[in-house]
Amino acid sequence: MPEWTLLVAKTTNPLDPVTNFFKSSTWHFMTLMFWFFIAVIWLSCAYWVFKDARRRIDDGIIVTVAVLTGLIFGPLGLLVYTIVRPPECLADIRERELEMRTLEQRLEDDQRCSYCKTPVRDDFLVCPNCTRRLRTVCGTCGRPVEPSWRVCPYCETQVAPAAAAREPYDRLVR
Ligand SMILES: [Zn+2]
Ligand SMILES: [Zn+2]
Known part of the structure; x- marks a missing residue:
């Protein structure tokens, strides 16, 4: 069948432009981009959870579970993580412990000759x-x-x- 007959046949069907669009490379490209963005968002969530969890959680297994939650559930996992994560950073806890120890040491020193x-x-x-x-x-x-x-x-x-x-x-x- 010559090519022009195909074109005529296509233009006669009112739904053709729509179906053609969904078959076109533009649509294919858009679908690819969509999945690419989804993947980027999911990976970003997992990465953010990883970075934040490492600062707050000392246990490697719990960090892995948190990252997996971010990786599997994406933004929803991130939301759940931000609700259940420890409120304090490890650095803050260590600093406070150090301050307490210094204070205790000073008190102890006061009680010495x-x-x-x-x-x-x-x-x-x-x-x-x-x-x-x-x-x-x-x-x-x-x-x-x-x-x-x-x-x-x-x-x-x-x-x-x-x-x-x-x-x-x-x-x-x-
Ligand atoms: Zn007195
Ligand atoms: Zn003495």
């Missing part, structure tokens, strides 16, 4: 190890008084620590 680092209680007058004077005694109530205090907090007596009592402490803080 500043000269020999022996653990001391806050009511010790002298270090039991190196016998350095840590605190003086209030002349009125007899309670331990820090060298930096100007008044006894228990009985309001003005503290005038003896030079002899303060001297070893001063030497050790210097």
Whole structure:
């Protein structure tokens, strides 16, 4: 059959332009592009989940499950992941733990003789190890008084620590 008869036959059917369009290479190209974009979106979701999960989750298996969820369910998986993901980043948790440890260390250091680092209680007058004077005694109530205090907090007596009592402490803080 000559080609022109085909053309005539096609133009006579009113649905021909539509069916022709769906058979055309343009439509084929558009379908390809559509699937390509879908693939890009799905991969992007999985990649985003991967990047985010690595920052928040320490367990490799859970990260893999999260990435698979993103890969299989695409944007829906990503939505589910953002709902159930841990609220804090691992870096933030580590930083907080480090801060806590530093604080604990500082508190611990406060409870040590500043000269020999022996653990001391806050009511010790002298270090039991190196016998350095840590605190003086209030002349009125007899309670331990820090060298930096100007008044006894228990009985309001003005503290005038003896030079002899303060001297070893001063030497050790210097
Ligand atoms: Zn000591
Ligand atoms: Zn006192």
